[in-house]
Every structure is written in structure tokens, then in C-alpha cells.
Amino acid sequence: MIPFNKPYLTGNETKYIEEAVNSGKISGNGMFTKKCQAYFEKKLGVKKALLTTSCTDALEMCAILLNIQPGDEVIMPSYTFVSTANAFILRGAKIIFADSRKDNPNIDESKLEDLITNKTKAIVVVHYAGVACEMDAIMKIANTHKLYVVEDAAQAIDSYYKGKPLGSIGHLAAFSFHETKNIQSGEGGVLVINDDEFIERSEIIWEKGTNRSAFFRGEVDKYGWVDVGSSFLPSEIISAFLWAQLENLDKIQAKRKQIWNAYNEGLKKLEKSNQVKLPTIPENCTNNAHMYYLLCSSLQERTALIRFLKERDITAVFHYLSLHKSPFFNDMYEGKELRAVENYSDTLLRLPLYYELEKEDQVLVIKNILEFFNKN
Template sequence: MAYRIPFNRPLAGARAVKYLSEACGEGHLSGDGRFTRQCHEWLESRICVGKALLTTSGTSALDMAAILAGLKAGDEVIMPSFTFSSSANAMVLRGAIPVFVDIREDTLNIDERLIEAAVTPKTRAIMVVHYAGVACEMDAIMAIANRHGIAVIEDAAQAIQSSYKGRPLGSIGQTAALSFHETKNIIAGEGGALLINDPAVIEKAEIIREKGTNRTAFARGEIQKYTWVDLGSSYLPSELISAFLWSQLEIADDLTAQRLSLWNRYHEHFVEVERDGLLRRPVVPDNVTANGHIYYLLLPDQAKRDALISALRAEGINAVFHYIPLHSAPAGRRFGRAVGDLARTDDLSARLVRLPLWVGLGDGIDEVADVVKRVLRS
């Protein structure tokens, strides 16, 4: 169905076409060319990480993070259930067990107060998911991880250009994953990046990314020939993906500012409706700088949420819900386990609706908000 106001509309433009044409003309399409290097340098500089490696997707970056964490069969990884399947799949593919804990009422992020009770002798990592580009309570989480000698993996798929206490998200855990899927703030159609903050695993990450070979070191002239040396797969994106991504990173500050302007416009629209108890707006803690990735509303119950989505769609506006909690999904029940009843995860996920938000939406924000207010007051 074609919507008058779609949930998302990916931004391309003349700059992307120019760089794609340049990449084609340079005769290097397989990746790790000029555009890949420029993207790496931007990510390392702006996010303050030791190493950034572009990948074919955010999922691929999580796969690499799981390998770097040394996960094996029977190991456990603590994570929220309110996340996309990629967060858990990356762990399960290594034979590890996702251990789901509940989320916070305010940010919908993993509840750091519940993590330590989920730690067992088999726990090898904590995966945090910065939902909607809003940071988890990273100081408390890192303290728990340090006490127990376990790694922290940041699923920062939604969080480029967000920060926690002035630190860019993706720069705090041992590793982190970004996504450049067309639904994200900065896009390449598909694509992602692994961010590495532990210098000891950089060389291994390069090998994993290049099919288990030391080809990256060979390309730098550090060795005379390359060969298969370790576990790996084909995680390197083409230079075309990197060229498109570079067209977005060059204007990342402007894109983020535009999204935040739209996000704030929604937020102002719903002040009175929230005061009247008809919905709850998103919460961004004072110690967090968010990136305007998602604007969501929490309705009083699932029936009202579903009715609002139907009413918006009837007027040509595509609003959507979000994750079905992983602990209640067939694969989640098969591969993982929950600590506690995860009541907040079940409740909040059933009441959440995401509104259209994309650069260029403009006055469409007012139209969507007006329909929401009219429906909820009727």
C-alpha cells in the first residue's frame, strides 16, 4: 500500500550520485578503497574509537563482535528482550545463550539495576541496545562488567551521533555496532560498521572481516603474501556502499540537526495531550544527547495503540509498532531464557507506536500530530 505520508523516505540526492559515479570511474568496486578509508577516518575521529571497520550490515558488525568476544557453546550474554533479532542472532550463531532482562520504564533501555542478578559463571558479555538513539546507563553497566570481568557490546545501530555524558555512543564498550540501513539517520541502503575500543583485538577483527585471511595487512604492505590464518567471513562492503555512505557522513551534522528539529516539533505538539493522560512522550535523560532517530508514543493500552495506527493509516499515514519482544518469540523461547517475568517489556512494547520521521517531512509533522490528537480526543 502506498501511503500519502510514509513511515520512512530514504534520502539520496546529487552528492550520492556524484560519488557513486566517481567510484565506478576509479575502477575499484570491491571495498577498502578511497571512500571506505574516508568513512573509517570520519567514524574514528567523530566517535573517538581506536578502529572502525565498515561491514555489509549492522548485523554483520554484531556477528564480528560476537566472534571477538570469544563466545562459544553454552556461554551467556545478558541483553534486553526489547530489540531486533540481530542482537540475539549474533550470539546464538556462536552457540551462546541470550539471557533476557527487563527494560526501564523511562527510556525503554535495558534496566541496569537488573543486570547483576542475571550474571552467572557462564556470563561472558552484556549487550546494551541504545533504543531510539538514547543511551543506556553506561557507567553502571561498565562497573558491573568490570566487577565480573565480562565484555560489553554496544548495539548502537540507532545511535550514531548520540552521546552519554559527553561520550559518543559506540566508544564505551569493548566493541560496538552501527547500522546504515535505509531506515537509520545516516544511510547507505544497507551497511554497518564495527567499532573497536580494545586495541588488542583490532588485528583479529581485520582478519575476521577478510574471510579469515591477513589480506588487510598485505594491502598495507606489512606482509609479502596473504593466507588463511583464522576464523572469518565476507563482511567487507563494496566501494559503492562506502561512496553512498560518504555522501551522508559529509553532511551528518546537518542531517542530525534536521531530524532533531522534526523530533522536537512532535514533542511540542504532544505536551498537552500527555498532560491530559492520553499518551506518554519519549524520555531523554539530562545526561544524554540523543539524535532524533525515532519519535514514539506510549498509549494507555494495546487496544488504543492499535486503534490509533488504524486511524492514521486510514488517512494515508503509515505509523507502525516496533519489536515483538524476543523472549516471547518462537526463536527466543528456543534459544534464550528470561530472568524475571519481563513485565515492563511486555507492557511497553504492546503500547508503543512510532510516527513517521525522515528528513524532508517538514509540515507533515504537524499533519500527523493533528490526526493523533484528534483521534485520541475523540
């Protein structure tokens, strides 16, 4: 059986967890939390990074920091995970869904201006498959209209746009360390703050609405409840696990890119014969090999391919169902038809990609996909 994903362990996860346990402090904001946060601040060149228990939590912190109120409008792609929208729905926002680009599933920046009203508060972009949105154009639009930009960089660790790390361009950003991501801790995330106005408040929200972090640094002589917040910080056990992964980022990335390139090489004949479309990486963007996907010609073809591979013990999976047509949101959606989003929802198929994917298994995946299209 070739699974879609298999979490990779570097070997030091349990060692560091044991260190955390033996330190006598396994609640949040201990030694490993601080090491991970310092790592992200240095690697991304950002003002502040705060570990969270999930990317969802980091996005919910973004919504609180932006002071989203009932009736505020937030623009985001429809082709994304539900957490992107939920974080803002919970604060009372009206979600304005945008279409995707035709060449990749990222938000179509050329459609943003038409969606902005006097109620628009923020634009949330999602770097799908770790490939950057067109951030220069998006930031220009946001600055013109005095809007905030949040980068949902859940899939975008170690990826860049014009040399800038993803997560360091918008006002705020959120990363995921779910077990399906390149770097994982089972669950986990990080909030990235690039704007000075959010730094002090972010720690307060992170620490249940208290100024506890300032107290432990000796900046105040006591701490108390000073704002809204929740328990967003992870335990030291999660942070210790994550640290073992971060130490091996370069090694993990090199192997994933090797696997990605092998798929691209092995399947390119299908694109040349117009049987499928393969991922495109824009000139200004890097590829962090978060996923490898192909686009079938129809929902029926994709369904048949999934079944064909499953019969051969290969797990390939589709991805997001368009949020604007979801059971929760469908009755609320008032916008135009989002054709590109619906096309990706119907035709995109993700292939197995994980650190320990053996070469012979990948060859088998490619062989079976070629066989399917040669038969049809």
C-alpha cells in the same frame, strides 16, 4: 500518503558511486571505505572502525572477536531487533534476556547483577532511539565481573552519554546504515573497536579470515588463511553512497531534531492529560532524533490509533515484539516475567520522521493524533 520513512539523498551519492566505478576498484576496502572509516575513528575517538555490509554483520564480528563458545551466556535486552540476539546464537551462546527500564526502553541496569553467573561472557546493550543506556553503571558491573560490553548502537549515530560518543564506551560497538537510519546507505554498518586486544584480529575476520589487509599495507610479504572469518566488508559502491551521507550529517541531524521537537511540542498536552507518555531523555544523554514515539495506554488503543491514522493515509508503526516470547525463543526462555518489555511491545508507536517530512504533513499527523484522543 505520509509514509513512516523516506530515505534522504543528499545529491552526491551517484556522483561518488560513479567516481568509485571509474577508479577501477569497486570491491571493498578502497578509497571511500578508508575515508568513511577514518571519519568514524576521528568522530568517535576510537581505535579502529571497519565498515560492514550491515549492523548485523558487525554484531556477528563482535561475537567472533569475543570468542563466544557454546554454553557461554550473553545478557541483552529482550526489547531489541532479532540481529542483536542472532549474532550470538550463531556462535552457540545462551541468551539471557533482561527487562527494560520503566522510563525508557533501554536495558534496566539495576537488574543486571542478578542475571550474571559464572558462565556469563558479555553484556550487550542497545541504545534505543539513539538514547544512551546508563553506561557508567553498566561498565562498572562489567569491570567488577570481568565481562565484555558490546554497544548495539544501530540507532545511535551522533548521540552522546556524559559527553562521550555512543559506540566509544564499551569494548566493541556496532552501528547501522539501513535506509531507516539517520545516515543510510540502503544497507550497511560499521564495527567499532575500542580495545587493543581486538584490533589485529578484527581485520582478519573482516577479510575472510586472511591477513590480506596487512599484506596490502606491506606488513607481510604474502597473505593466507590464518583465522575464521567471512566477507564482512562492503563494496566501494556502498561506501561511496555512505560518504555522501556523512558529509551532510550535521545538516541532516539539525532537520531531524527540528521535526522531533515539533512532535514533542505538539503532543505534550496529551501527556499532561495522562492520555499518552512521550519519550524521556535522561539528563546525561543527548537526543539524536532517530525516532519519535509515544506510549499508548494499551495494545487495543494502539491498534485503534494505527487504524485511525491509516484511514487518513498516515503510516505509524509499532516496533519490536519481545524476543523472549518470540516463536523461536519462547520454549527456551527460563527467566522471570519482563513486564516493562512487554509493555513497550504492546503500547509503543513510532510516528513518521524523515528529513523531507514537510511541516504541513507533520502538522496533519499531530492534528489527527489529537483528534483521535479527543474522540476516545
